[in-house]
Amino acid sequence: MFGPIQEDGKVRFRLWAPYCNEVKLRLNGSTYAMAKDERGYHEVELNAKEGDNYTFLTDLGEVPDPASRYQPGGVHERSQLTSREFPWEDEGFKPSKNNLIIYELHVGTFSKEGTFNGVISKLDYLSDLGVTALELMPVAQFPGNRGWGYDGVYLYAVQNSYGGPQGLKRLVNEAHKRGLSVILDVVYNHVGPEGNYMIKLGPYFSEKYKTPWGLTFNYDDRGSDEVRRFVLENVKYWIDEFHIDGFRLDAVHAIFDSSPKHILEEIAEVAHSRGRFVIAESDLNDPRIVNDKERCGYGIDSQWVDDFHHSVHAYLTGERDGFYMDFGELRDISKALTDTFVYDGRYSKFRGKTHGRPINLPGGSFVIYIQDHDMVGNRGGGERLISLIDKDAYMIAAALYLLSPFIPMIFMGEEYGERNPFLYFSDFSDPKLIEGVREGRKRENGQVRDPQSEETFLSSKLSFEVDQEILDTYKRLIEIRKRFLDHERDLKVVVGEDWMILIKKRLLMMFAFKNSEIAVDQRGDLLLSSNPSFPPKLVSGRYRLSKGFGVYLTSRGSNA
Amino acid sequence: MFGPIQEDGKVRFRLWAPYCNEVKLRLNGSTYAMAKDERGYHEVELNAKEGDNYTFLTDLGEVPDPASRYQPGGVHERSQLTSREFPWEDEGFKPSKNNLIIYELHVGTFSKEGTFNGVISKLDYLSDLGVTALELMPVAQFPGNRGWGYDGVYLYAVQNSYGGPQGLKRLVNEAHKRGLSVILDVVYNHVGPEGNYMIKLGPYFSEKYKTPWGLTFNYDDRGSDEVRRFVLENVKYWIDEFHIDGFRLDAVHAIFDSSPKHILEEIAEVAHSRGRFVIAESDLNDPRIVNDKERCGYGIDSQWVDDFHHSVHAYLTGERDGFYMDFGELRDISKALTDTFVYDGRYSKFRGKTHGRPINLPGGSFVIYIQDHDMVGNRGGGERLISLIDKDAYMIAAALYLLSPFIPMIFMGEEYGERNPFLYFSDFSDPKLIEGVREGRKRENGQVRDPQSEETFLSSKLSFEVDQEILDTYKRLIEIRKRFLDHERDLKVVVGEDWMILIKKRLLMMFAFKNSEIAVDQRGDLLLSSNPSFPPKLVSGRYRLSKGFGVYLTSRGSNA
DSSP: OOSOEEETTEEEEEEEOTTOSOEEEEETTEEEEOEEOTTSEEEEEEEOOTTOEEEEEETTEEEOOTTOSOOTTOTTSOEEOOOOOOOOOOTTOOOOOTTOOEEEEOHHHHSSSOSHHHHHTTHHHHHHHTOOEEEEOOOEEOSSSOOOSTTOOEEEEEOGGGTHHHHHHHHHHHHHHTTOEEEEEEOOSOOOSSSOOGGGTSOOBOSSBOOSSSOOBOSSSTTHHHHHHHHHHHHHHHHHHHOOOEEEESOGGGOOOOSSSOHHHHHHHHHHHTTOEEEEOOSSOOTTTTSOGGGTSOOOSEEEOHHHHHHHHHHHHOOOSGGGGGOOOHHHHHHHHHHSOSOSSEEETTTTEEEOOOOOOOGGGEEEOSOOHHHHHTSTTOOOGGGTSOHHHHHHHHHHHHTSSSEEEEETTGGGTOOSOOOOOOOOOOHHHHHHHHHHIIIIIOOOSOTTSHHHHHHTSOOOOOOHHHHHHHHHHHHHHHHHOOSOSOOEEEEOSSEEEEEETTEEEEEESSSEEEEEOOOEEEEEESSTTSOSEEOSEEEEEOSEEEEEEESSGGGO | OOSOEEETTEEEEEEEOTTOSOEEEEETTEEEEOEEOTTSEEEEEEEOOTTOEEEEEETTEEEOOTTOSOOTTOTTSOEEOOOOOOOOOOTTOOOOOTTOOEEEEOHHHHSSSOSHHHHHTTHHHHHHHTOOEEEEOOOEEOSSSOOOSTTOOEEEEEOGGGTHHHHHHHHHHHHHHTTOEEEEEEOOSOOOSSSOOGGGTSOOBOSSBOBTTBOOBOSSSTTHHHHHHHHHHHHHHHHHHHOOOEEEESOGGGOOOOSSSOHHHHHHHHHHHTTOEEEEOOSSOOTTTTSOGGGTSOOOSEEEOHHHHHHHHHHHHOOOSGGGGGOOOHHHHHHHHHHSOSOSSEEETTTTEEEOOOOOOOGGGEEEOSOOHHHHHTSTTOOOGGGTSOHHHHHHHHHHHHTSSSEEEEETTGGGTOOSOOOOOOOOOOHHHHHHHHHHIIIIIOOOSOTTSHHHHHHTSOOOOOOHHHHHHHHHHHHHHHHHOOSOSOOEEEEOSSEEEEEETTEEEEEESSSEEEEEOOOEEEEEESSTTSOSEEOSEEEEEOSEEEEEEESSGGGO
16 A cells, blocks of 8 residues: 555555665654565554654655645645545445546636635536536646646645645535536656656656656556556545546556556556546557457547547648648548547558557447647647637537537537637746746747746636527537437438538437538428528428538437 | 569669658669658669669768668678579478477577588488477678677678578578478567667657667657568568578567557568468567467467576576576476466566466467577576586476477577587677677676677587487487377376476376485386486386486376
8 A cells, every 4th residue: 555544543654665775754843763675665653643744754865755645835845644534425426437428627727716616616507517527637736836737746645726635525525416427637657747756766667668748657667566556556546535436547658568467457447346437548549448358458448539639620620730630521520420530540641650440339438529628738829619710610519529429528618618728837846847848838839828927827717708609509419419319339421522411319410511502301300500591390302501500300210 | 662672684772761851872883863752762773683782872871771681791881682583492391380399599609610501511410300490590680790690780681691691591491301490580679789770761760668778669650650561571571582481589578569450460460471480589478479369469379488497497406596586496397387477477576576467378389498599698607508407407307398288499509418608799890889798798697708709609609519318318309299299288297396297198207306206106118218217117106216307108198
């Protein structure tokens, strides 16, 4: 076990630091010797209580606890004992991965307060919107008070500026009381460049593999049993202590493991054994991630599909820069809808290599989106989709993905047409790092605004200036999805020059990407449209439709 | 296609060099413009003939051809066109992976000549010994005239000092005429540190992964389609041009590939499609390497098993240094015989982590040995097993592995008790590298003798001072293996304190690791023993046996 274990007033402090010959615990100003075992754990049991601060005095320097539960003063300061007690009221809630509708949010910018309490104040709104799960961008302690969270360095500590561990528990409790699941974004591929005290303590990091963002965990070399345990116990920790329902694993393509059993397979097993689910961010278009073990996969429940996003974005915006150079045709969208991966063994010009492999799984194995923190935030101006295309196109994009067989994920604010940007922001303290990030973001992302400035962070906060028409459409689309759709891959797609018809179960969905004339040989009643050119009653015939979408309930059912 | 393609007197020269804007061919003193295509290939077709020398003049410097077929002047000199013609006489030979008995040899030290011709002169001897396949340590062009071959930098060129491409063809032809297969040791995990001109031409090497020996190929990033092709065509090349029957893939644990289809799977497919087989050196104890695709494996035919070697070596020598610290018990040998991997999910002290996963496949999926170039040559003194244990123990080791269900591999000279060492030797020209290798070998392997000295190389040549008793035993063991044994995993093992009885098919094999008293309840006739304490006729009873082995043909057959 990692971190302080509290039981019956006693606390067992434990540090995995095989590089250190001697470690002492410094607790409330006193020091205590710790015993080292053959695997490199240093341990001592003492009387201690909630609120007590501690560090470890090692022969390699004084360090906070890498498995600290709370860092009230941030990544460079003392660790603090927290209470495991919490008045949970969510007995009635059961986590479920069925028919998820996810809402991705960043705690710091979602509300004015920028805290878990701020999120709580909007739970009724989210519940009313109809989503079934919140997905929190990483909350593991990262440097400073502002950040996306992917530079976290304490896997077990909840960000102090968000409200710490008790704040997160309150949020989960309140979400569960409203029937909302909570998915946590966890970063097991690297740790941030500032505040990483683990590196001097033991072989936490790989010497074989490199990521673009920093050191990656050592999952397959000397000491890797402990590193794997560090991560697997972290999964259990979030479930057991915080009642987290599911996980979003950041960038699994940067998790390297040549062990006979991949750490991703083990993470999925740990989550499943507790009735929870796991979603992977994967850039590999590799069926192995989500295939079950019988199909030689890791058994992860779902993965993000950038191909869908890129297809829709490139087609609607006309952008062809960067990864969008591989997309832009309407047939990319239809291939994404039917085959999931647009690149399933095709040569990608952007990547300069053949990419992907075909996959064939139900829609519940995939999460799609028309925006997410990366797609918005990695643009130079942090522009949301609503700022790039007209509202008609925006409505089309929304309907396309919310009515698809996949799990849809809304990026906070998208549902009402938020126009504030979502920029990259940070709050490092190391001047060199600050300069490096500034330069890197300018050079690689074209972000002119200073990531380190509080202004950049503040300007990324949601305004909640609601476009009621968009919000109503989102709500109605979610209702229709819940009532009529599922994850079965029975979608039929008819593609025209600049229109598309999707048929699934009893629904017929018409998308006019421009003003179009579309022939239909079906009957149906209009459930929802984004403009009045879509007739209330559909009969066989040709229709002149204005740019937009219409959803019909057909009389012929799923044999249409 | 890589390298010069000769057809009808014309030669198409081709260089994959996406980093170069302009490349010219310099052929016999003249220069010719080359055209570049969008994937980064530079190409020109010209009249040229066997013996013509050429280089490429690039805007990044003049380079030999990375896919050169022949480097008569070594790794830093001009490439030469060679003839594809050869008077093959092996129509009657069919490569087969059934019941292999492999003989690993290093061309430079196997014979006085140190050439392919030198090997040819000993083919009748090898045929008489009874082995069915030669395994040649790498012959791809490496720096200088002496080396193990793992520092090769021209995957398609045959070492000049061994006799070049025509020499290798002669050897394969003569081997095939005697019914011997030829397995080639190929290094697809890294290239050597000297003479690597590829690095400046294109993304041949990975920026993500590191090996202890140098740059590793880029199998999964930008440009990897071409790098994969470079390697896969190399497999075809050895088969099509040299009639190679099988491959030994060096250190597959250092081949990193996160593509949906692993390069190892593709290598196996290419070899299989031509009726050839592939053997992997793997340090992973991972069933994925040799499992077939239905079992989620790469479908490689066989893999080396160090666990067997280490078990036998540690038990017989008493050595416990380095990786031998994980072995040394008689039950390790019996576990290797029955379960293949001794470490199949156990914690390894040497590795500092849990290692391996259980495997269950026929013996033909595994190659075992009591010596190989690494196990001998990575010792400080390059001592062979015969110099470390007494002859009785040596005979036991021989019988143990030659009569096992696995594919046995003899390391050259072992069969007659060669006592010359096999040391590490090299012939680099870069002074810094020479010093680094000298220091590294001293520090890490304890090799005092200078790797760079020709003396070290010469002293590693086989003396062919034959211990007739050992040679006769090897021959007889091979005969018995061929006549009575197969790869089925029907071996029964009975382990005593310092003895072991193996029963397989009609054979009962007794091993007395010390003078022992062993009770037997079987009847049998002696086929072979290493000392006269083993009675000619076995009946139920207790036997006092001197250290050694005896092999009996039982009357009860395989139901024993």
